[in-house]
Amino acid sequence: MLDRLAAFLDGHTRFLLTTHENPDGDGVGASIGLAHYLKFLGKDVRIVVAPHLLPNLRYLDPEGWIEAFDTEGGHADLAGWPDVWLLVDASEPHRLGPMHGAFEATRGVKACLDHHLKEAPKGFDAEFTDSTATASGELVYDLALPRMGAPLPAAMATALYSSLVADTGNFRFSNSTPKAHRMAADLIAQGVDAARVYSSLYNVFTPAKLRLFGHALERIQLAAAGRFALLAVSRADLAACGATHDDLDELVQEPMRLAGIEVGALLYETQDGRVKVSLRSREAVDVNAVCKRFKGGGHRLASGCKLEGTLDAACASIHEAVLAQMESNLSKV
Numbered sequence: 001m002l003d004r005l006a007a008f009l010d011g012h013t014r015f016l017l018t019t020h021e022n023p024d025g026d027g028v029g030a031s032i033g034l035a036h037y038l039k040f041l042g043k044d045v046r047i048v049v050a051p052h053l054l055p056n057l058r059y060l061d062p063e064g065w066i067e068a069f070d071t072e073g074g075h076a077d078l079a080g081w082p083d084v085w086l087l088v089d090a091s092e093p094h095r096l097g098p099m100h101g102a103f104e105a106t107r108g109v110k111a112c113l114d115h116h117l118k119e120a121p122k123g124f125d126a127e128f129t130d131s132t133a134t135a136s137g138e139l140v141y142d143l144a145l146p147r148m149g150a151p152l153p154a155a156m157a158t159a160l161y162s163s164l165v166a167d168t169g170n171f172r173f174s175n176s177t178p179k180a181h182r183m184a185a186d187l188i189a190q191g192v193d194a195a196r197v198y199s200s201l202y203n204v205f206t207p208a209k210l211r212l213f214g215h216a217l218e219r220i221q222l223a224a225a226g227r228f229a230l231l232a233v234s235r236a237d238l239a240a241c242g243a244t245h246d247d248l249d250e251l252v253q254e255p256m257r258l259a260g261i262e263v264g265a266l267l268y269e270t271q272d273g274r275v276k277v278s279l280r281s282r283e284a285v286d287v288n289a290v291c292k293r294f295k296g297g298g299h300r301l302a303s304g305c306k307l308e309g310t311l312d313a314a315c316a317s318i319h320e321a322v323l324a325q326m327e328s329n330l331s332k333v
């Protein structure tokens with residue numbers, strides 16, 4: 001796959017890199033890493049994200065390459081500018097969120113680079129996926145290191161290391177493979193400051209965010225003898241804490257600290273009046289199967305979807321679907 005990707009990149013000139021809506025450390029880190037590789041090849045590169053870069057991810061972009069998508073039409077040139085529109089860290093066009101319309105309208109070749117577990121991607125002219133990779137940044141590392149040689153540029157090494165940290169929860173999750181650790185070790189040997197990356201990604205709470213976590217956790221709903229935990233956050237909850245949607249980042253991990261937990265859920269009201277659902281599984285329960293029932297998806301142990309209707313109704317639907325999935329997966333244990 002990497003040789004095919006390298007040949008594809010060699011064959012084009014102007015690259016627009018984008019990642020999924022609400023970009024995370026892997027989406028951004030892999031995009032920055034790939035941008036370095038493309039610039040090394042002498043290509044023209046732009047990176048556009050939607051809606052914007054979270055403040056704690058700004059350290060990944062010391063050169064200020066990343067543009068926030070302009071929903072007022074300021075990015076009309078995206079239809080004509082790129083030879084290639086490359087979606088990084090996602091393989092479904094709708095995950096572009098507000099950029100989806102511009103993606104469909106682009107005259108460039110539509111491509112994706114991703115490590116998510118999916119059926120064959122639809123809606124792309126070229127696809128580069130490997131679900132065995134821990135992070136999209138790992139694919140970029142495997143592509144770029146042999147072709148650029150060590151040491152990689154410092155900002156690139158930091159971006160790719162951050163991809164791993166973001167998608168493994170700082171090497172806590174089951175996707176923390178020997179390969180991921182070897183890649184991390186190599187990047188640290190190349191000069192990446194691991195403690196600084198950790199602090200940049202995780203020790204960045206505001207008082208409002210800490211209050212929001214307290215508010216949500218105080219209302220945690222437990223079921224299935226403590227094996228299922230659900231957190232629900234309304235827009236009124238956010239307002240009461242002086243918090244924003246950005247402050248919900250990482251909240252879904254909190255229930256997974258419970259002894260005996262199998263599945264954790266976070267549901268919150270989005271700005272567009274729908275309910276966003278994030279599910280996490282400790283090991284045995286396939287939460288990707290749950291989210292697929294609601295036209296969402298992700299990984300077996302971390303997945304998401306969006307539901308129409310009220311927060312209460314969504315909580316009831318997810319509660320029922322998770323319990324059914326637990327019954328099917330846990331009965332085999």
Ligand SMILES: [Mn+2]
Nearest residue numbers: 026089135136
């Ligand atoms: Mn990823």
